[in-house]
Amino acid sequence: MEKIIYMDHAATTPVRKEVLDEMMPYFSEYYGNPSSIYYLSNFSKIAIDKARERVAKTINAEKNEIYFTGGGTEADNWAIKGIASKLRDKGNHIITSKIEHHAILHTCEYLEKNGFEVTYLNVDEYGMISLDELERSIKDNTILISIMFANNEIGTIEPIKEIGSIARKHNVIFHTDAVQAVGSLPIDVKDMNIDLLSMSAHKLYGPKGVGALYVRKGIKIDSLIHGGAQEKNKRAGTENVPGIVGLGKAIELAYSELEENTAKLVELRDYMIKNIQNRIPEVRLNGHPTKRLPGNVNICFRYIEGESLLLSLDMYKIEASSGSACTSGSLDPSHVLLAIGLPHEIAHGSLRLSLGIKNTKEEVDFVIDKLVTIVDRLRQMSPLYEKNQEGK
């Protein structure tokens, strides 16, 4: 394979060698079904137990509050539908935000069709929700607040602890989709008053197809997947043992290196943002300047369209993503960019570069050099650019 410059870590990450090494024996050596009672199955049982402990420890939860799932989307679906179903006699109102991942938004839209009422909170130009608006939105029939920990597109980190306090004060359950945050930000479910938290392994150098839902002790939730008695009767289906082992190892590694990786990524991120802004005119940083995920760079380039930018970068094997309509399969650009108030034509020209622990300053410099050329080439082709230059 040609050398790739991978800057799409918010989409997924490679499985780290240490993680893969720990997973490997659970495919063909310790393959026993954890639900069986014989000797071979003990290995799987012990491995799951260890992974559960590792996950719990990193977010300051108890071991029996962690339930493994088939990924972040399942965890989100379970949290929202499971609480809605359990508490539907108590109320039918859910509060979330306009910038949630589709795993939350589409689940909420589904519930709206089934008799629930959903408030979608606005965000400011940086993508921050307003705590005032949140508190004002709580009603007698509110059963759940679900606000993401950090946004996958623009990287903005929400005031989770404050949201947790408000939810607790009004006795409303608080779920956070922390898929982008786990592995990148310190999380303390007790201190932050979090009742439910979704995570995914493949965003933190673990395998795809495995995640977890933290459910605080005492929170009653209906099952999403029905079947066998796995996960204390809460999530049926034979456990993805190698995947669960991978999640446990990946999360432990991420938090043992959190400080140094964060410092490195923040430096690289800010260097990249600053240099793009210095070298390319008429760009706009999306998201909060400081309260953002360590590896997230999201920039709009005026007068050009995001997909053509991505295709051009891919010619150099630079892998990134965009909020342009053309990459979403719909005609509208990203709902997140529209929610922060960007006009359509500017939102179409967005580029997200999400950095990872293996990216280097040399790679960042290379990408910026290519961006300068590509943006200029595409602007020279753009009738919007021509119009604007005439006006000057």
Added chain:
Amino acid sequence: MYSEKVMDHFMNPRNVGEIENADGVGEVGNPKCGDIMKMYLKIENGIITDVKFKTFGCGSAIASSSMATELIKGKSIQEAMQITNKAVAEALDGLPPVKMHCSVLAEQAIRKALLDYSKKTGVKIEGLDENEFHEDDLHEIEVED
């Protein structure tokens, strides 16, 4: 996702630019939808002697514009009128279904530039109707006034 031909026309687009004092200029699309195509024609004795384009849009929009200019360069007005979006897409060895509107945009840009020529010169072009350019046909969106 794209054919080699699309990528070739995207990376090395033919006939990019503007024509000063063009005989016909047509602009179609909408920045809200993420694509605008502007086509410039030089027409002498009923023949399109030169054509240039500028496009804001995705890879297939740029490739479709480029291919459309190639298809009509050196052709008569009536020949250019025969170019359909299907012809543009086929010449590119196909476009993904969600990108077919890009080829429609290219066909429309040609026709709108010809309409402009017709208006400027009084030359009547059979089959051209001023009311045929509804952007809503390309994209089901509301066009801001």
